[in-house]
Amino acid sequence: xxxxxxxxxxxxxxxxxxxxxxxxxxxxxxxxxxxxxxxxxxxxxxxxxxxxxxxxxxxxxxxxxxxxxxxxxxxxxxxxxxxxxxxxxxxxxxxxxxxxxxxxxxxxxxxxxxxxxxxxxxxxxxxxxxxxxxxxxxxxxxxxxxxxxxxxxxxxxxxxxxxxxxxxxxxxxxxxxxxxxxxxxxxxxxxxxxxxxxxxxxxxxxxxxxxxxxxxxxxxxxxxxxxxxxxxxxxxxxxxxxxxxx
Amino acid sequence: xxxxxxxxxxxxxxxxxxxxxxxxxxxxxxxxxxxxxxxxxxxxxxxxxxxxxxxxxxxxxxxxxxxxxxxxxxxxxxxxxxxxxxxxxxxxxxxxxxxxxxxxxxxxxxxxxxxxxxxxxxxxxxxxxxxxxxxxxxxxxxxxxxxxxxxxxxxxxxxxxxxxxxxxxxxxxxxxxxxxxxxxxxxxxxxxxxxxxxxxxxxxxxxxxxxxxxxxxxxxxxxxxxxxxxxxxxxxxxxxxxxxxxxxxxxxxxxxxxxxxxxxxxxxxxxxxxxxxxxxxxxxxxxxxxxxxxxxxxxxxxxxxxxxxxxxxxxxxxxxxxxxxxxxxxxxxxxxxxxxxxxxxxxxxxxxxxxxxxxxxxxxxxxxxxxxxxxxxxxxxxxxxxxxxxxxxxxxxxxxxxxxxxxxxxxxxxxxxxxxxxxxxxxxxxxxxxxxxxxxxxxxxxxxxxxxxxxxxxxxxxxxxxxxxxxxxxxxxxxxxxxxxxxxxxxxxxxxxxxxxxxxxxxxxxxxxxxxxx
Numbered sequence: 001x002x003x004x005x006x007x008x009x010x011x012x013x014x015x016x017x018x019x020x021x022x023x024x025x026x027x028x029x030x031x032x033x034x035x036x037x038x039x040x041x042x043x044x045x046x047x048x049x050x051x052x053x054x055x056x057x058x059x060x061x062x063x064x065x066x067x068x069x070x071x072x073x074x075x076x077x078x079x080x081x082x083x084x085x086x087x088x089x090x091x092x093x094x095x096x097x098x099x100x101x102x103x104x105x106x107x108x109x110x111x112x113x114x115x116x117x118x119x120x121x122x123x124x125x126x127x128x129x130x131x132x133x134x135x136x137x138x139x140x141x142x143x144x145x146x147x148x149x150x151x152x153x154x155x156x157x158x159x160x161x162x163x164x165x166x167x168x169x170x171x172x173x174x175x176x177x178x179x180x181x182x183x184x185x186x187x188x189x190x191x192x193x194x195x196x197x198x199x200x201x202x203x204x205x206x207x208x209x210x211x212x213x214x215x216x217x218x219x220x221x222x223x224x225x226x227x228x229x230x231x232x233x234x235x236x237x238x239x240x241x242x243x244x245x246x
Numbered sequence: 247x248x249x250x251x252x253x254x255x256x257x258x259x260x261x262x263x264x265x266x267x268x269x270x271x272x273x274x275x276x277x278x279x280x281x282x283x284x285x286x287x288x289x290x291x292x293x294x295x296x297x298x299x300x301x302x303x304x305x306x307x308x309x310x311x312x313x314x315x316x317x318x319x320x321x322x323x324x325x326x327x328x329x330x331x332x333x334x335x336x337x338x339x340x341x342x343x344x345x346x347x348x349x350x351x352x353x354x355x356x357x358x359x360x361x362x363x364x365x366x367x368x369x370x371x372x373x374x375x376x377x378x379x380x381x382x383x384x385x386x387x388x389x390x391x392x393x394x395x396x397x398x399x400x401x402x403x404x405x406x407x408x409x410x411x412x413x414x415x416x417x418x419x420x421x422x423x424x425x426x427x428x429x430x431x432x433x434x435x436x437x438x439x440x441x442x443x444x445x446x447x448x449x450x451x452x453x454x455x456x457x458x459x460x461x462x463x464x465x466x467x468x469x470x471x472x473x474x475x476x477x478x479x480x481x482x483x484x485x486x487x488x489x490x491x492x493x494x495x496x497x498x499x500x501x502x503x504x505x506x507x508x509x510x511x512x513x514x515x516x517x518x519x520x521x522x523x524x525x526x527x528x529x530x531x532x533x534x535x536x537x538x539x540x541x542x543x544x545x546x547x548x549x550x551x552x553x554x555x556x557x558x559x560x561x562x563x564x565x566x567x568x569x570x571x572x573x574x575x576x577x578x579x580x581x582x583x584x585x586x587x588x589x590x591x592x593x594x595x596x597x598x599x600x601x602x603x604x605x606x607x608x609x610x611x612x613x614x615x616x617x618x619x620x621x622x623x624x625x626x627x628x629x630x631x632x633x634x635x636x637x638x639x640x641x642x643x644x645x646x647x648x649x650x651x652x653x654x655x656x657x658x659x660x661x662x663x664x665x666x667x668x669x670x671x672x673x674x675x676x677x678x679x680x681x682x683x684x685x686x687x688x689x690x691x692x693x694x695x696x697x698x699x700x701x702x703x704x705x706x707x708x709x710x711x712x713x714x715x716x717x718x719x720x721x722x723x724x725x726x727x728x729x730x731x732x733x734x735x736x737x738x739x740x741x742x743x744x745x746x747x748x749x750x751x752x753x754x755x756x757x758x759x760x761x762x763x764x
Binding site: 033044049052122207214220 | 327330331334335336337338340341342343375376377378437438441442444445446447449450451452453454461462463464465466467468469482484485486487488712
C-alpha cells in the first residue's frame with residue numbers, strides 16, 4: 001500500500017469521525033445559539049415548499065440505502081437467498097430514484113438561493129462552502145452508482161470492496177487495500193463524503209441532528225421554573241436581578 | 247385544584263390615542279436589531295383595519311390557535327403533531343416577510359456625499375433585506391387612522407365576516423363613523439398554541455408568572471410557533487434563524503417594574519397585575535363546545551384571591567405570601583372579574599389569553615355628539631348602544647366571539663360610569679338608578695371610576711417582585727465584553743452564523759456608534 005492509500009483509507013476515516021464527533025460536542029457546548037439551519041422560508045416560500053421536502057425525503061432514502069449497502073454484509077443477503085442480480089436491481093432502481101429526487105431537490109434549492117435576492121443576501125461563505133461539498137458528494141455518489149451499474153466503465157460490486165472497507169473502519173481494523181480495488185468514482189465519492197463529515201459540525205448541517213423526536217412524547221404545554229432545573233440543551237436560568245438602588 | 251399565578255395586562259381602549267409610544271419604546275428596548283427590523287412585539291393597529299401582520303385574524307390562511315375536535319379534544323388548527331413533523335422541511339402555513347412588510351432604511355449618506363448637481367440629493371429607500379433600492383408598499387401601520395380608505399379597510403377579516411349580514415350602506419356609514427385603536431402584545435396565553443406547536447420544546451410558560459418565553463439556545467428555527475400563534479405575535483429573526491417574542495419585559499417584571507409599553511404609555515391605559523387560575527381546569531375550559539361560552543369558561547378559570555380555599559391551595563403550591571397579597575390587589579383581576587368590564591381578545595382561538603381589553607365606548611359617544619345628542623347622558627348612551635348595532639357587533643367579534651350581549655353589558659357599565667360621574671363632577675345630585683341599572687352599586691361604580699380614570703402608578707401596576715432566593719445565580723454573568731471586538735469580528739472562519747452570538751447590548755452599541763460617527 002502506498003502512503004497516499006494509507007492516508008486516504010486508514011487515516012482520513014478516523015479524522016472524519018473524530019472531527020464529526022468532537023466538533024459536534026464542541027459546537028453543542030459552546031455554540032448552541034447557532035445550532036439551526038437559519039431557515040429562509042420567511043423570504044421565499046413557494047419554491048421551498050416543493051424543493052425542500054423533495055431534497056430532504058430523497059436524502060432520507062439515500063441515507064437508508066447507504067445503511068443497507070454498507071452495513072449489511074453480502075453473506076447475510078446471500079443467506080436469505082437474495083441473488084446478486086436481485087439485490088443489484090433493487091439498489092440501482094431505488095437508489096436511482098432517491099438520487100434523482102435529492103439532486104433535483106438541491107438543484108432547485110440552489111437555484112432558489114441564487115436567484116432570490118433576499119435569500120442570496122443571507123447566504124454566508126460558510127453556506128457556500130458547505131454546498132460545494134454537499135453537491136460534490138451527491139454528484140460523486142450518483143456517478144459511483146452509475147459506474148457500479150456498468151453505465152460508466154465496468155460493472156462493479158461495491159459490496160465486495162467499499163462495504164467491507166467501511167465495516168473495517170468501524171471495527172478499528174482498517175483495510176485500505178479493499179478501497180484500492182474500487183473504481184475511481186467510488187474512491188472520489190468516499191473522499192468527498194469524508195470531507196463533508198469533517199466540516200459538518202462547523203456548518204448549518206448540524207440541524208440534521210436536531211430531529212425533534214421528543215416532540216412526539218412530550219405534553220403539549222411546556223412549563224419551566226426560574227430556578228434553573230433546566231432540561232438538556234436549555235440555557236441557564238437568568239440571574240435574579242437586584243432591585244435598583246435609587 | 248392547582249393554583250397558578252399568571253401575570254396579566256388590561257388595556258383600556260377608550261384612552262388609547264394611537265400615539266404608538268408603546269410600540270416605539272418597546273422597539274427601542276427589544277427589537278432594534280438586525281433580523282427583527284420588521285418585528286413589533288408591541289404594535290398599535292387601527293380598527294377596522296387589516297392589522298399587523300396583514301389579516302392575521304384570518305385563521306383559514308395561517309391556521310393559528312386551537313380547534314375543538316368532534317370527540318371534544320383540543321387540537322391545533324394547523325393539524326396534528328404527526329402532520330407538523332411531516333411538514334417540518336417547509337411549514338406550509340409560514341408567513342412571508344411581505345405579510346408584515348419589507349423593512350427598509352434610507353440612503354442618508356447620499357444627502358451629504360452626493361456630488362454638486364442640478365437636483366437636490368434625495369435619500370432613497372433601501373431594503374434592509376437585500377440592500378437594494380425598493381418601493382415602499384406596506385408597513386406595520388400602513389392603514390393607520392383608516393389610511394388608504396375603503397380599499398384597505400374592506401380587507402379587515404372581521405368586517406368581511408360581519409358583511410355577510412349587513413348591507414353595503416350600513417357598512418359605509420360604519421366606516422365613516424367608527425374607529426378605535428388596538429394596542430397588541432403577546433397574550434401570554436394560559437393555553438398557548440405556540441408552545442404546543444414547538445417541536446424543539448424551546449418555547450415554555452414560566453411556572454411562576456405564566457410569561458411565555460423562547461429559549462434561544464434550544465430553538466432550532468422550525469418556525470411552527472410563527473404560524474400556530476393566532477395573534478401572530480411570534481417573530482422569526484431572519485438573521486439568527488430563531489423565534490423571538492414579547493417577553494412581557496420579564497427582567498423588569500422580576501424586580502416589580504411594569505413593562506416598557508406600560509411604563510411609557512401616554513394615556514396610562516395599561517394595567518398590570520396577577521391572575522390566579524386553576525391549572526387543572528384549563529383544558530376543560532378551553533374545550534367547551536360553543537365559542538361564545540369561552541369567555542365565561544375563562545372567567546370561571548380565574549380564581550378569587552380572597553377565597554380562603556384558593557389561598558390555602560396557592561400556599562401549598564408554593565406561591566409566596568406577597569404574591570397572594572398582590573393578587574388580592576390586582577387591578578386586572580378587578581377589571582376582569584369584579585367589575586366585568588375587561589374582555590379577552592378573540593377568546594374563540596381557545597388559547598385563554600392573559601391580555602384583556604376594556605372595550606371602547608368613544609365611538610358610540612362620538613356618533614351621539616355628531617348627531618347633536620348629549621353624548622354623556624345615560625339614557626342617550628343606553629339607547630345608542632342598542633341602536634348602533636354595527637360597532638357593537640364589531641367589538642363582539644373581537645372580544646366575545648360574536649356575543650353582542652356581553653359587549654353590550656360592558657358598554658352599558660362604561661356608559662353608566664360616565665353619566666354617574668358627570669353628575670358628581672358637576673356638583674349635581676348623584677343618581678343611584680344609573681349604577682343600579684347596570685347591576686352595580688354607587689360604591690363599586692365609583693371605585694371602578696377611580697381605577698379607570700385616576701388610578702396612581704402603584705394602583706395600575708401591582709407587580710410582586712420575583713423572589714431572589716428562587717434564582718440561584720445572583721452574581722454577574724461575567725463581563726459581556728470579554729473577547730468581543732465589535733460586530734465585524736464575528737465573521738470568523740466558519741462564517742457569520744458561527745461563533746458566539748453578539749450580545750444585544752454590544753450590537754446596539756455598534757449600531758449607534760456607526761450611526762453617529764459615519
